[in-house]
Amino acid sequence: MTSYEARFKVWRGDAEGGGLEDFKVEVNDGEVVLDIIHRLQATQAPDLAVRWNCKAGKCGSCSAEINGRPRLMCMTRMSVFDREETITVTPLRAFPVVRDLVTDVGFNYTKAREVPSFVPPEGVGPGEYRMMQEDVDRSQEFRKCIECFLCQDTCHVVRDHEENKPAFAGPRFLMRVAELDMHPLDAAAESGLDRKRTAQDEHGLGYCNITKCCTEVCPEGIKITDNALIPLKERAVDRKYDPLVWLGSKIRRRST
Amino acid sequence: MSVVDRQEWDVVVVGAGGAGLRAAIEARERGARTAVICKSLFGKAHTVMAEGGIAAAMANVNEHDNWQVHFRDTMRGGKFLNQWRMAELHAQEAPDRVWELETWGALFDRTKDGRISQRNFGGHEYPRLAHVGDRTGLELIRTLQQKIVSLQQEDHRETGDYESRLKVYQECTVTRILKTGPDSGSAAGRRVSGVFAYDRESGRFFVLKASSVVIATGGIGKSFKVTSNSWEYTGDGHALALLAGAPLLNMEFVQFHPTGMVWPPSVKGILVTESVRGDGGVLRNSEDKRFMFDYIPDVFKEKYAESEEEGDRWYDDPDHNRRPPELLPRDEVARAINAEVKAGRGSPHGGVFLDVSTRMPAEVIRRRLPSMYHQFKELADVDITAEPMEVGPTCHYVMGGIAVDSDTAAARGVPGLYAAGEVAGGMHGSNRLGGNSLSDLLVFGRRAGWHAAEYAAGTADARPPLDDVQVDTAAAEALRPFSAEGPEPGEEAGRPPENPYTLHQELQQTMNDLVGIIRRETEMEQALKKLADLRVRARRAGVEGHRQYNPGWHLALDLRNMLLVSECVARAALERTESRGGHTREDHPTMDRGWRNINLLCALTDPTGGLAATDPVRGQIALTRETTDPIRPDLLALFDKEELVKYLAEEELFE
Numbered sequence: 001m002t003s004y005e006a007r008f009k010v011w012r013g014d015a016e017g018g019g020l021e022d023f024k025v026e027v028n029d030g031e032v033v034l035d036i037i038h039r040l041q042a043t044q045a046p047d048l049a050v051r052w053n054c055k056a057g058k059c060g061s062c063s064a065e066i067n068g069r070p071r072l073m074c075m076t077r078m079s080v081f082d083r084e085e086t087i088t089v090t091p092l093r094a095f096p097v098v099r100d101l102v103t104d105v106g107f108n109y110t111k112a113r114e115v116p117s118f119v120p121p122e123g124v125g126p127g128e129y130r131m132m133q134e135d136v137d138r139s140q141e142f143r144k145c146i147e148c149f150l151c152q153d154t155c156h157v158v159r160d161h162e163e164n165k166p167a168f169a170g171p172r173f174l175m176r177v178a179e180l181d182m183h184p185l186d187a188a189a190e191s192g193l194d195r196k197r198t199a200q201d202e203h204g205l206g207y208c209n210i211t212k213c214c215t216e217v218c219p220e221g222i223k224i225t226d227n228a229l230i231p232l233k234e235r236a237v238d239r240k241y242d243p244l245v246w247l248g249s250k251i252r253r254r255s256t
Numbered sequence: 257m258s259v260v261d262r263q264e265w266d267v268v269v270v271g272a273g274g275a276g277l278r279a280a281i282e283a284r285e286r287g288a289r290t291a292v293i294c295k296s297l298f299g300k301a302h303t304v305m306a307e308g309g310i311a312a313a314m315a316n317v318n319e320h321d322n323w324q325v326h327f328r329d330t331m332r333g334g335k336f337l338n339q340w341r342m343a344e345l346h347a348q349e350a351p352d353r354v355w356e357l358e359t360w361g362a363l364f365d366r367t368k369d370g371r372i373s374q375r376n377f378g379g380h381e382y383p384r385l386a387h388v389g390d391r392t393g394l395e396l397i398r399t400l401q402q403k404i405v406s407l408q409q410e411d412h413r414e415t416g417d418y419e420s421r422l423k424v425y426q427e428c429t430v431t432r433i434l435k436t437g438p439d440s441g442s443a444a445g446r447r448v449s450g451v452f453a454y455d456r457e458s459g460r461f462f463v464l465k466a467s468s469v470v471i472a473t474g475g476i477g478k479s480f481k482v483t484s485n486s487w488e489y490t491g492d493g494h495a496l497a498l499l500a501g502a503p504l505l506n507m508e509f510v511q512f513h514p515t516g517m518v519w520p521p522s523v524k525g526i527l528v529t530e531s532v533r534g535d536g537g538v539l540r541n542s543e544d545k546r547f548m549f550d551y552i553p554d555v556f557k558e559k560y561a562e563s564e565e566e567g568d569r570w571y572d573d574p575d576h577n578r579r580p581p582e583l584l585p586r587d588e589v590a591r592a593i594n595a596e597v598k599a600g601r602g603s604p605h606g607g608v609f610l611d612v613s614t615r616m617p618a619e620v621i622r623r624r625l626p627s628m629y630h631q632f633k634e635l636a637d638v639d640i641t642a643e644p645m646e647v648g649p650t651c652h653y654v655m656g657g658i659a660v661d662s663d664t665a666a667a668r669g670v671p672g673l674y675a676a677g678e679v680a681g682g683m684h685g686s687n688r689l690g691g692n693s694l695s696d697l698l699v700f701g702r703r704a705g706w707h708a709a710e711y712a713a714g715t716a717d718a719r720p721p722l723d724d725v726q727v728d729t730a731a732a733e734a735l736r737p738f739s740a741e742g743p744e745p746g747e748e749a750g751r752p753p754e755n756p757y758t759l760h761q762e763l764q765q766t767m768n769d770l771v772g773i774i775r776r777e778t779e780m781e782q783a784l785k786k787l788a789d790l791r792v793r794a795r796r797a798g799v800e801g802h803r804q805y806n807p808g809w810h811l812a813l814d815l816r817n818m819l820l821v822s823e824c825v826a827r828a829a830l831e832r833t834e835s836r837g838g839h840t841r842e843d844h845p846t847m848d849r850g851w852r853n854i855n856l857l858c859a860l861t862d863p864t865g866g867l868a869a870t871d872p873v874r875g876q877i878a879l880t881r882e883t884t885d886p887i888r889p890d891l892l893a894l895f896d897k898e899e900l901v902k903y904l905a906e907e908e909l910f911e
């Protein structure tokens with residue numbers, strides 16, 4: 001095993017302000033950035049605040065910006081950096097700082113509540129759901145989301161535009177709308193809820209200009225833009241400008 | 257009178273994993289105003305890491321499956337120590353709990369005819385695990401989370417407030433269960449009156465008043481060095497129950513999952529799902545031998561393949577072949593790997609080889625085991641479609657836990673207290689089968705929520721009063737680490753405070769080395785001495801900084817819980833002089849039928865609530881033995897007599 005001493009700059013502070021602090025810290029084979037932050041806590045800065053949980057890329061808690069790029073600290077190996085390089089770790093920029101690397105991600109929980117939930121089909125009891133694998137593949141891809149909120153952090157619609165937040169759900173929750181819209185048994189339409197229209201009118205789909213920043217930072221490799229946002233836009237546009245196309249597609253779907 | 261902020265609920269659920277969320281949904285749907293309180297963000301609980309699936313005898317893949325077969329497998333897996341009524345309820349109700357998830361929006365992998373697909377797993381006779389690739393826990397937690405949001409949306413439509421009937425207090429830690437005062441005059445004795453908690457973000461203290469409290473805090477793995485568990489698993493619920501006067505059951509049974517990552521060191525212990533073996537992966541030693549064929553114990557001899565050829569045929573023709581021994585229950589596989597490594601036939605980094613690369617095409621591996629592919633690629637530079645993984649045992653699960661009533665999930669001795677999920681004991685006996693955890697969370701989470709709500713409704717006219725003394729004591733206890741520099745009474749002045757991180761590391765090393773997968777009397781005695789020493793030092797654990805999001809402080813408070821629970825594990829393990837399931841004694845290597853119906857109960861030595869923390873010899877935990885109820889005859893009749901004689905004592909058989 002080989003060790004070396006790395007140089008880190010870690011943002012420390014709170015809502016009142018703060019700045020980068022310099023650290024020199026030991027790094028061992030195979031370690032990830034979160035290991036190094038933990039070593040700092042254990043040896044140099046016991047009150048360094050960091051949010052984490054599974055340390056295996058499954059829970060999406062340890063999101064931060066490493067050298068300016070939104071990443072999970074637990075899935076960023078030290079070996080991707082040059083040993084001479086100073087590594088800078090800062091909190092997610094799109095959300096208010098609580099302390100050090102911890103931000104207030106409440107925005108995302110507010111948006112989650114604004115998306116109407118799955119509507120179970122009437123007359124289909126528990127145990128009677130029948131869906132083909134190929135029909136659930138797409139929604140399953142979106143349900144891989146670990147809610148790390150890196151896409152919400154990087155999306156330029158809100159990253160430096162606090163004023164857009166009330167009107168824009170962000171990639172994660174637009175994808176949630178797409179997921180429900182593509183769910184084979186979601187009965188929202190039958191209950192009078194048009195998910196495509198709400199995506200456009202209530203969740204700010206129109207703000208998205210498909211720059212794919214969200215897809216690039218997704219640690220789960222979900223094709224948020226290509227598979228969720230663009231199809232949702234297409235369907236929303238069809239719906240908006242050509243109700244006949246929409247009606248026709250509904251009638252065909254019912255008859256099969 | 258303390259100035260701590262107070263809020264009133266009917267039911268408080270501590271923990272927001274599968275069991276906690278399912279309990280909260282049930283309590284709210286039965287009309288109780290319900291609060292959930294959890295250490296992490298909502299939706300990040302440890303359940304998210306469960307990979308393989310939810311065991312439920314839906315018979316979607318093999319029509320012969322039913323609850324009786326599932327019950328049998330569960331009892332065998334637990335070596336007949338299971339609280340059999342729990343195993344029965346679990347097997348009967350699991351299918352309904354899975355189907356209900358679909359009506360809340362869950363999307364499981366499908367069979368060809370569009371039903372929920374089910375996969376093979378260790379110890380399960382038929383393909384039984386409903387799954388979503390290898391991220392089933394994520395699907396479960398997200399579905400429950402979204403169900404809670406949908407209930408909040410309903411409440412919002414009716415009351416204008418999302419949180420009027422169901423609220424999640426995230427990133428908050430409960431440090432004490434509060435009970436009515438000694439002079440409250442209730443005939444049932446001192447009952448639950450709420451919880452004392454702090455907000456991790458601000459450090460602010462608060463009290464949630466409630467008639468019922470459901471503990472659903474999960475496990476204890478963070479007391480061990482090599483573990484698949486996340487930081488949350490500090491045994492909080494176990495300790496809260498003990499401190500409130502509720503006993504713990506069979507704490508010696510700790511499951512070491514056979515396959516954790518062993519390299520690189522920083523990820524040592526992270527789980528490699530059993531699905532790898534369920535889907536065809538095999539274990540080999542450094543001599544390229546499938547060694548599991550040498551480790552089939554007598555009780556399972558008739559049920560497992562004798563040759564590699566037979567085992568391989570089983571995947572396609574399970575009716576005419578027996579399953580490969582890689583799919584033995586976890587305790588057996590973990591011990592076998594341990595033995596191979598000890599015998600010098602391990603892999604370069606001290607594990608054995610787990611190989612799927614020669615068993616399935618690369619593209620199938622990537623589709624069925626996407627997280628594993630990703631995990632090894634990202635964290636270890638290993639391409640599992642081209643080379644074997646290196647794996648070894650990792651502390652994964654505690655079978656022991658709060659002693660509960662099988663039907664109601666009520667904790668013993670404390671009216672108003674309930675427990676469900678990993679923190680509750682009994683269901684899994686001495687060893688849990690893979691897939692039985694997620695189903696356990698759902699079945700008993702629901703039952704706990706149901707009975708907690710019912711109990712709370714019965715107290716609507718006479719709410720349990722809060723005891724201010726307890727609130728003040730809890731606040732003082734939580735603040736102690738900030739004043740740890742000062743001399744303790746009876747200590748010499750000026751001793752420096754202890755670093756909580758160092759104490760935690762020493763604790764983990766102690767439990768790993770001395771009360772780990774293979775146990776010896778002398779080592780466990782040594783462990784108890786070390787724990788006593790750590791307990792004294794932990795009183796001086798000090799922290800820097802202030803109360804706002806201070807991880808050093810949080811850890812200093814968690815140490816109390818880890819030390820209590822570790823002592824339970826060590827004392828019970830020392831007492832049980834046999835090897836069974838997750839408890840292996842080198843000095844008592846065989847299963848003893850005389851121990852089959854014995855439960856060990858842990859309680860505080862000082863039930864008045866004070867911790868005998870400064871007395872290193874006496875310890876904090878007292879053990880008692882209890883003989884379990886005989887298994888109901890109709891359930892015993894599900895087994896062949898020839899099998900039962902391996903487990904049950906003569907007199908039990910002929911009763």
